[in-house]
Amino acid sequence: MKRKALVLAGVGAAALAVPSVMTFAAEDFGKYQVGDTRSGYTFAKVETRAIQDDDFENPGMLWVEHGEEVWETVDGKAGKSCKSCHADASDTMKNVGSTYPVFAKDIGKLENVENRINRCRTDNMKAKPWKYDSRDMLGVVSYVKRQSFGQPMNVKIDGGAASWFKKGEEFYNQRRGQLDMACKHCHVDNAGNMIRANTLSQGQGNGFPTYRLKWQKPGSLHRRFRGCNKQVRAKPYKTGTDEYLALELYVMWRGQGLPVETPAVRN
Amino acid sequence: MASKPRVRVPKKAKAGEIITIKSLISHKMETGQRKDKKSGEKIPRKIINKFVCTFNGKVVFSADWHPAVSANPYMSFSYKVMESGEFEFTWTDDDGKTVSKKAKIMVS
Incomplete structure (x- = not known):
């Protein structure tokens, strides 16, 4: 027993000493790293990155294409499509992905792309709001955010958004659930370490809606929040609620400067 | 369920050249192993076979x-x-429905 333990310890030390430190320092992630801020892309496996890098192979692009169709489809009693008002998305939506969520003065609330789309649908199109993670919603959100592809994240946290930002920060650092863990315990203190079979990332939001291989479809950032909350055995909030909106703003701010990657691919 | 497929075939190639063809289709690929969480009944299999x-x-x-x-x-x-x-690509669903897409290539 003793000998076995010694051998194991030796292997462990060797494995730790050689690759982990060196590869971390040597690897150049280019635009996916800004200072100490690293996109989830840099934590993903090479194979997963390859799927994201090729627009053809990236299954998230199927949703972007679907979103483009929906963008042009008339819906609701007002007889309008997104295109009727917003015309060419590549022009009118080009800064949305990098700046949302924003504080909307007219409703006095923080608003993300999903909620903004549903407000447009109910108020202007007189159409039924979509469910948060429905195919149409994911499609249009992916399509809209895709127009900002490659732009650096740049969310505003002053003015009306300041109080939301503070709430989001509190949420991020607040212990919760049976496991009594806050977001930061994984994504700040342990980013890059393994959690069972997975590598923890910094929990950046710049690639959402992200195609998750586990989900076999894209999902919203709020869906991801729900998953994280469940994993620490806390009761998750509903998608689109104020708590998650505030958290979304804080998470996006954490990734300030990272390029918009929508639709990113993760395991 | 299957929707518009995507294929990538080079437009031009030389005779005898080995080309790479890529295809992607949107489909749920329901395995038939999952159960409905509420009713407990099996969700029937529906895949492209x-x-x-x-x-x-x-x-x-x-x-x-x-x-x-x-x-x-x-x-x-x-x-x-x-x-x-x-080239013609055909995907056949469990229910017998097919989706197909064509792509031309010029060989010189």
Whole structure:
């Protein structure tokens, strides 16, 4: 027993000493790293990155294409499509992905792309709001955010958004659930370490809606929040609620400067 | 369920060149193993069980797919082209419905 333990310890030390430190320092992630801020892309496996890098192979692009169709489809009693008002998305939506969520003065609330789309649908199109993670919603959100592809994240946290930002920060650092863990315990203190079979990332939001291989479809950032909350055995909030909106703003701010990657691919 | 497929075939190639063909289709690929969380009943299997590629009417690549194939299946393969022509890709669903897409190639 003793000998076995010694051998194991030796292997462990060797494995730790050689690759982990060196590869971390040597690897150049280019635009996916800004200072100490690293996109989830840099934590993903090479194979997963390859799927994201090729627009053809990236299954998230199927949703972007679907979103483009929906963008042009008339819906609701007002007889309008997104295109009727917003015309060419590549022009009118080009800064949305990098700046949302924003504080909307007219409703006095923080608003993300999903909620903004549903407000447009109910108020202007007189159409039924979509469910948060429905195919149409994911499609249009992916399509809209895709127009900002490659732009650096740049969310505003002053003015009306300041109080939301503070709430989001509190949420991020607040212990919760049976496991009594806050977001930061994984994504700040342990980013890059393994959690069972997975590598923890910094929990950046710049690639959402992200195609998750586990989900076999894209999902919203709020869906991801729900998953994280469940994993620490806390009761998750509903998608689109104020708590998650505030958290979304804080998470996006954490990734300030990272390029918009929508639709990113993760395991 | 299957929607518009995507295929990528080079527009031009030289005779005898080995080209890479890529295809992707949106599909749920319901395995038949999952249960409805509320009713407890099995969700019936619904997958694409066959993928065929023909070139000028002749089958050049075909594959039988099984429940372990992921949703939104991606398929890539190589082919040595000798002449100009048209590829036709066909995906066959469990319920017998098919989706197909064509792509032309000029060989010089």
